[in-house]
Structure formats: C-alpha cells, structure tokens
Amino acid sequence: QKEVEQDPGPLSVPEGAIVSLNCTYSNSAFQYFMWYRQYSRKGPELLMYTYSSGNKEDGRFTAQVDKSSKYISLFIRDSQPSDSATYLCAMSEGVGGTSYGKLTFGQGTILTVHP
Amino acid sequence: DAGVTQSPTHLIKTRGQQVTLRCSPKSGHDTVSWYQQALGQGPQFIFQYYEEEERQRGNFPDRFSGHQFPNYSSELNVNALLLGDSALYLCASSPMQVNYGYTFGSGTRLTVV
Numbered sequence: 054q055k056e057v058e059q060d061p062g063p064l065s066v067p068e069g070a071i072v073s074l075n076c077t078y079s080n081s082a083f084q085y086f087m088w089y090r091q092y093s094r095k096g097p098e099l100l101m102y103t104y105s106s107g108n109k110e111d112g113r114f115t116a117q118v119d120k121s122s123k124y125i126s127l128f129i130r131d132s133q134p135s136d137s138a139t140y141l142c143a144m145s146e147g148v149g150g151t152s153y154g155k156l157t158f159g160q161g162t163i164l165t166v167h168p
Numbered sequence: 169d170a171g172v173t174q175s176p177t178h179l180i181k182t183r184g185q186q187v188t189l190r191c192s193p194k195s196g197h198d199t200v201s202w203y204q205q206a207l208g209q210g211p212q213f214i215f216q217y218y219e220e221e222e223r224q225r226g227n228f229p230d231r232f233s234g235h236q237f238p239n240y241s242s243e244l245n246v247n248a249l250l251l252g253d254s255a256l257y258l259c260a261s262s263p264m265q266v267n268y269g270y271t272f273g274s275g276t277r278l279t280v281v
Contacts, residue, residue: 059210143210154224161208
C-alpha cells in the first residue's frame with residue numbers, strides 16, 4: 054500500500070466550476086501537507102501548505118486537512134483554463150515547527166478546465 | 169532572482185553508461201533535494217544534501233549518488249544506467265529552517281536506450 058493515495062483522474066470541468074482534489078494517507082507521522090501544481094514540461098510549483106487540521110484559504114484556493122481521517126483536499130473556485138495542470142499532494146514528517154525534509158507525493162491528478 | 173536551475177534539460181544515454189546531472193539552488197537556499205518522476209507518477213525522493221553531506225536518503229540503490237559543493241550547488245550521479253532509470257529528475261532547494269517550502273527546478277529529462 055502506498056503511503057499517499059491520489060486519484061489520477063483525469064478530471065475535466067467547465068470554466069467556472071468548483072474543483073475538488075483529494076488525497077488520503079496512511080503515515081500518522083505526516084505533519085506538513087502541501088499542494089503543488091505542475092504544468093507540462095515544468096517542475097512542481099508550491100500552491101499551498103498547511104501544518105494543522107482545518108482550512109486554509111488563498112484566493113480561489115482552499116486547502117483542507119483532516120488528520121483524524123488522514124484526508125486532505127484542495128478546492129479551486131471559479132476554475133480557469135489556466136488552472137489546467139497536474140495537481141500533486143505532498144506530505145512530510147516533522148516534530149514541532151521543523152519538518153524532516155523528505156516529501157512524499159501522491160500520483161498527481163490531471164485537471165483540464167475547458168472554456 | 170533566478171530560481172532553481174538544472175542542466176542539461178534533456179539527455180539520452182545508453183544502458184550501462186553513467187550520467188551526471190547538475191543543479192544550482194535558488195539564491196538564499198542551502199538545502200538541495202533530488203527527486204525522480206516517472207511518466208504519470210508523482211516525484212519520488214532520492215536524497216537530500218545540506219552542508220555538503222547527505223542528510224536523508226530514499227529507497228534508491230547505491231548506483232544513485234550525489235554531491236553538494238560549498239556554493240550549495242549539487243550533482244546527481246547515476247551509474248550503470250538501466251532502462252527503468254528513464255524519468256524526469258527534479259532538483260528542489262529550500263532554506264534549511266523552512267524545509268517544506270521547496271522550490272523545484274524544471275528538471276532534466278533522462279532517456280536511457
């Protein structure tokens with residue numbers, strides 16, 4: 054069983070739709086949770102990171118973490134064609150305010166937003 | 169401000185050969201990590217360097233080795249290349265005290281034939 058599971062999709066939505074992307078994990082030591090966006094032929098770009106359970110909002114993006122269920126989500130409101138990319142969840146272990154470096158990624162979800 | 173720079177962009181090697189990939193971290197970053205991303209998969213952690221030492225290592229064989237230089241730049245070496253080593257190799261840098269705030273380069277696409 055993989056430590057991090059992510060539905061690879063692909064996911065195709067119309068412009069303006071609300072997109073929900075999800076990951077589950079099995080390692081209780083994960084403390085830091087991140088979402089990366091990766092365009093074709095590019096490296097991953099950090100979108101959001103969270104440390105605790107709950108919601109964190111940044112513009113059209115909301116990250117949600119439920120440590121009790123080992124489940125994280127990324128919501129994209131008013132999706133745009135420019136949001137079309139692969140979205141990767143990533144997690145790392147840590148104690149207190151320091152993470153331990155290694156990121157464990159999900160498989161990535163391919164998202165297409167069509168006009 | 170330049171981000172993470174990787175070279176070369178693309179590389180084709182023959183099975184059994186050796187390859188060296190290079191990475192210059194973002195200005196102000198002193199920690200460098202390497203990841204392997206196979207087609208359709210998420211990146212897999214290879215190892216991390218800080219203060220010229222390997223701090224953490226993922227589940228990769230000894231054929232994969234690295235080095236970090238005093239200017240924080242890094243190299244990834246792969247010996248005895250296998251067809252399965254074909255992948256996008258990503259370098260990520262961060263300040264040591266903010267280890268989750270990685271900046272990734274665009275990667276080196278390695279094809280082994």
